[in-house]
Amino acid sequence: MTNPSDPRLEKSDPKLDEATVSSEIVFSGHFLKVRRDVARMPDGKTTTREHILHPGAVMIVPMLDDGRLVLERQFRYPLGRVFLEFPAGKIDPGEAMQVCGERELLEETGYRAREWVRLGAINNAIGYSDEVIEIWLARGLEAGSNQLDEHEFLEVIAVSLDELLGWIRSGEVTDVKTIVGAYWAEQFLAGKWPAD
Structure with a gap:
């Protein structure tokens, strides 16, 4: 420590x-x-x-009861390709971080969570942005219908933590918030790091 x-x-x-x-x-x-x-x-x-x-954002590490993690496949225009990433979204004015996480998880994946654990916060682009992303682990997921925005297209998948870490190591997953979220979740689930 x-x-x-x-x-x-x-x-x-x-x-x-x-x-x-x-x-x-x-x-x-x-x-x-x-x-x-x-x-x-x-x-x-x-x-x-x-x-x-940047208004700030929340990223969610959603975990199914069987231990698999829920991720999204989504085209990201600035880099012109599909990325694999955890659900995330920007904060609305006056919105609490966990409330933002709950809203984004439901909108993008259709899931609601019974348990929320704040893992921490990152500044992902300190040289050119004031963006802060809070990272939350969501467990006890209940499936429902997603509520995508009009111009939002994505595919929801579930993978094991080991599979995701392998993709990170091989360079297949390069989204920084997803990489940080995967490693923080790994440490938290192993009992090595306490919740924030």
Whole structure:
């Protein structure tokens, strides 16, 4: 276990911190915004920082009673191919993280869960986005009908954790949130990590 008072884990350090001098939104879309800031560096000079503003998201690691994990096959436009990933979705304004997870799990897979365990949170693109993704394990699944959005197409599958980890090791599964979720779930289920 790490020492929370370890200075290497401090979130602020005058030798490294940058301060916002000015800020402007240079693009505002339906889902994302792009901001361009002028930032003052630790040496007093300024530089430009551009980044994406993201509302935040929840990813769910859904586990069936037989231990298999529920995943989705979905085409992802920026990379032009089908990816295998855990169900996930962005947070609606004012929505609690677990409520978002419950909603997204039902909408995308049709499942409801009796047990929810927060595994942790990740910042998946720290160089260019403020996105935070909370990762939740959902167990005690009850099947139902999914409620996909109008322009959402996906296939729901179930695989063993070992099969998923093999696909991660071979490079077949490359979605970062899914990789992190699989390893966190593995550690939690083995009793090596407590729930967050």
